[in-house]
Amino acid sequence: MDWLQVVVLSVVQGLTEFLPISSSAHLILVPVLTEWNDQGLVFDVAMHLGSLAAVVLYFRHDLKRMGASWALSLRGRSLRGGSVDPDARLAWWVLLATIPVCVVGFAFHDVIEVGMRSPILIGITLIGFGLLLGYADWHKRGGRSEYQLTLRDAMLIGLAQALALIPGTSRSGITITAALLLGMSREGAARFSFLLSIPVTALAAGLEIVGLVQMPRGIDWPAMGVGVILSGVSAYLCIHYFIAFIKRIGMQPFVIYRIVLGLWLLWIFG
Known part of the structure; x- marks a missing residue:
């Protein structure tokens, strides 16, 4: 990999990981459109670690409270006024909603990796799920926060997250869509989606690291270090400005972007 490829892929991953426009689609399309070679497992690990560090850093105070309350709940002590602590x-x-994507990912990993990387399929999913996001934002949005979710809500969002294994769907896009359809506010939907990304990204990075350990060749440590830093910084900025942006303007710009990109892919590769 040359340094231009390292910079472009790192920034693309960091920005698209949390925007509802599909990071997997963009990372598949960049090598296709530029004729660069596939970035490989090493760089995938770096980009995932950068994104994970960004979301953990951004939500560090929330995670500290949630972790402490969750630990107390295991001992039956996470109670406030006779009810379960909201942080617990x-x-x-978040943990229970992660189960569906893990099950589907393990069961259909080979099918997804081999048979679902077509630019045509990406174009269709970008358009289809983009329109669904637009409908949810325009007609179904409510005012509930992430602390007002029920178990049923969380599992439905978790089931929706499993669809993100199809390239072009967007993990953040489909989870935000499901949350909006369930009556959450834009900010609440985004915050729960980002929290939900933490165990998923950690598991993905862990699996990639296992594969990395088994690789016989050396690791390009400078490229990996730059990938972690650039993807992490761009992801952190993306989270911060995305939450502020959607409170004022909503999801419409992302819906339009998805439709335009999807139509362009269908025209180019159809």
């Missing part, structure tokens, strides 16, 4: 409940919802 939110931590449980």
